Amino acid sequence: MSAPLLEVQHLRKTYRTHGSTVTAVAGVDLTLPEGGSVGIVGESGSGKSTTARMLVGLEAPDAGRVLVHGQEQVAQPRGRRERLARARALQIVFQDPYLSLDPRVPVGAAVDQAVRLHTRLTRSERRSRVLELLTQVGLGEREAALLPRRLSGGQRQRVAIARALAVEPDVLVLDEAVSALDVSVQAQVLNLLADIREQTGVGLVFISHDLAVVRYLCAETLVMRAGEVVERGATDRLLREPEHPYTRLLLSAVPRPGRRSEVDGGTALSGRGVPAPGR
Amino acid sequence: MSGPLLEMSDVWLRLPEVARRPVLAGVDLQVGAGEIVGLVGESGSGKSVTARAALGLLPPTAEVEGRVTVDGVDVLSAPAADVRRLRAESVAMVFQDPRAGINPMRRIGDHLTESARLTGRRRDLDAARARALELLDAVGLPDPRRHLRQYPHELSGGMLQRVMIAGALMGSPRLLLCDEPTTALDVTTQAEIVALLGRLQRERGMGMLFITHDLDLAASVCDRIHVMYAGRVVEQAPALGLFEQPRHPYTAGLLASTPAIDGGGTRLRAIPGVPLSLLEDPSGCVFAARCDRVLDEVCRVLAPPVVADGVRSVRCARPLEARTPRHALRTECVS
Numbered sequence: 001m002s003a004p005l006l007e008v009q010h011l012r013k014t015y016r017t018h019g020s021t022v023t024a025v026a027g028v029d030l031t032l033p034e035g036g037s038v039g040i041v042g043e044s045g046s047g048k049s050t051t052a053r054m055l056v057g058l059e060a061p062d063a064g065r066v067l068v069h070g071q072e073q074v075a076q077p078r079g080r081r082e083r084l085a086r087a088r089a090l091q092i093v094f095q096d097p098y099l100s101l102d103p104r105v106p107v108g109a110a111v112d113q114a115v116r117l118h119t120r121l122t123r124s125e126r127r128s129r130v131l132e133l134l135t136q137v138g139l140g141e142r143e144a145a146l147l148p149r150r151l152s153g154g155q156r157q158r159v160a161i162a163r164a165l166a167v168e169p170d171v172l173v174l175d176e177a178v179s180a181l182d183v184s185v186q187a188q189v190l191n192l193l194a195d196i197r198e199q200t201g202v203g204l205v206f207i208s209h210d211l212a213v214v215r216y217l218c219a220e221t222l223v224m225r226a227g228e229v230v231e232r233g234a235t236d237r238l239l240r241e242p243e244h245p246y247t248r249l250l251l252s253a254v255p256r257p258g259r260r261s262e263v264d265g266g267t268a269l270s271g272r273g274v275p276a277p278g279r
Numbered sequence: 280m281s282g283p284l285l286e287m288s289d290v291w292l293r294l295p296e297v298a299r300r301p302v303l304a305g306v307d308l309q310v311g312a313g314e315i316v317g318l319v320g321e322s323g324s325g326k327s328v329t330a331r332a333a334l335g336l337l338p339p340t341a342e343v344e345g346r347v348t349v350d351g352v353d354v355l356s357a358p359a360a361d362v363r364r365l366r367a368e369s370v371a372m373v374f375q376d377p378r379a380g381i382n383p384m385r386r387i388g389d390h391l392t393e394s395a396r397l398t399g400r401r402r403d404l405d406a407a408r409a410r411a412l413e414l415l416d417a418v419g420l421p422d423p424r425r426h427l428r429q430y431p432h433e434l435s436g437g438m439l440q441r442v443m444i445a446g447a448l449m450g451s452p453r454l455l456l457c458d459e460p461t462t463a464l465d466v467t468t469q470a471e472i473v474a475l476l477g478r479l480q481r482e483r484g485m486g487m488l489f490i491t492h493d494l495d496l497a498a499s500v501c502d503r504i505h506v507m508y509a510g511r512v513v514e515q516a517p518a519l520g521l522f523e524q525p526r527h528p529y530t531a532g533l534l535a536s537t538p539a540i541d542g543g544g545t546r547l548r549a550i551p552g553v554p555l556s557l558l559e560d561p562s563g564c565v566f567a568a569r570c571d572r573v574l575d576e577v578c579r580v581l582a583p584p585v586v587a588d589g590v591r592s593v594r595c596a597r598p599l600e601a602r603t604p605r606h607a608l609r610t611e612c613v614s
Contacts, residue, residue, distance in 0.1 A: 043466065152553045182492065182554060183533060183537050184533060184549060184569075185549075186538075187535075187547040188549040188550075190538070191549055209465065210466075211540055212537075213538045216538045216547060250466060253466040253467045253470035255499040256498075257499060257519060257522040
């Protein structure tokens, strides 16, 4: 029996501000099988982005472990070798490709940087590898020569995905990676991610506030609120028969045609009547 | 009898310095009292510019043609003083990001009573303060007296958006323009704000123009929806009809590419390509390059006709089949 692709155990993070302690993530566990996909859904302040940042080593957890293929990942890698190994295990794509790509570097060169760091290919091999990666995300030689600002938002997000894939990571973490895209382009990127998972077997951790988007990509879903996982399960089941009142609140807040929302606009107290997780 | 609160007819807008194609191209739009009209489209489709045109808030280099009337006043040609009065008394706008529209250094109360302070006498200021208290209560904030003395950073995004809505209502507008008022908010907060806007609109009989990129949201809020693409209204219909029976290929494509929470299937039917940039100005139909029903010799050459049946209209040479009898449709030719 081999170890799962990704195993996260009791991941926890607290911050101290003005003398008080805020628990951003209060112990997240999750397991991802080979080629699997898991969604983490929650609103702002739920701890979903902090979880993503701990997964890829941008934030050191106070407690808990991240294992990829049974191999424990260093919380804060030091030195070139540790950093490269950490990067090969998990890669991340952020919401805003404007901020994650260097505005002065043509996008082909940005992808090439990642290839150069992680492989020993020759210059001409690298060139064809970069083209192959860009082709995989639906871009070509013409786009490779352009600076990020010459590309549309959807194209830039494809570049960010291509650069993450250049490393051939075991797991790809997507933190609201399609939220800023127009809906027609968002659909293209969602289909692209589904295809890539099928072709490469990369595991996906998909973080989003949008339950409908998660439904299209993830077999399993975790619902987070105020740092805690309040419900988890197969995505279809979770959407069909939500058990936790907060999941039900989230679902009832999704706008549907011809039906005014069931959430009442009376007073400004989000999640009234929903038991808040203890701190 | 009274005409529509907002009426735009054949509005064209060009920005010669930044855009090669018209930013608005022949936009027709009406919002009546007590009606919620949705304006749906992707980025660059011209929906925000349309709302700004209703307030006469356009860049100085803009070249505008057509008519925009609000409450009977022609916004584009009226004297500046009349347009200012209109903005103070008849129309108000709620924007996407509440934090961008409020001075972080001033208290909530200062924000709400600013116009009374700038224009008024002592008595007006007292009245404005009383009204601010009343409106903070009406938008569902728990402690109006305390909120008046709070600073914007002390409130969450959802609460601050309620403050902005209260601010928009200070002048008792008859027309409320909402430009993506919930896009920056969490879903549960979005649901609260949308319900609040709906309640205020009904209670006060306001006309509302609701701009969003989210078709589901528009369909749950609006009576009628205009779908915009590259500066054109490509389809206009009652909300439910548009949803159940889209006639423009773009509307149909938008619906097919929106992930549904209770839909079937595991793959989305994405619209190929990207929305038209401001630098492209194709002849014929602006959607032709992405359309799956394109007829090369027609769509790429001629501007599409507007097909209307009194209730809904679609700007397409080859719209999807309507279930209404064919003879009920009449074709209007536009250049």
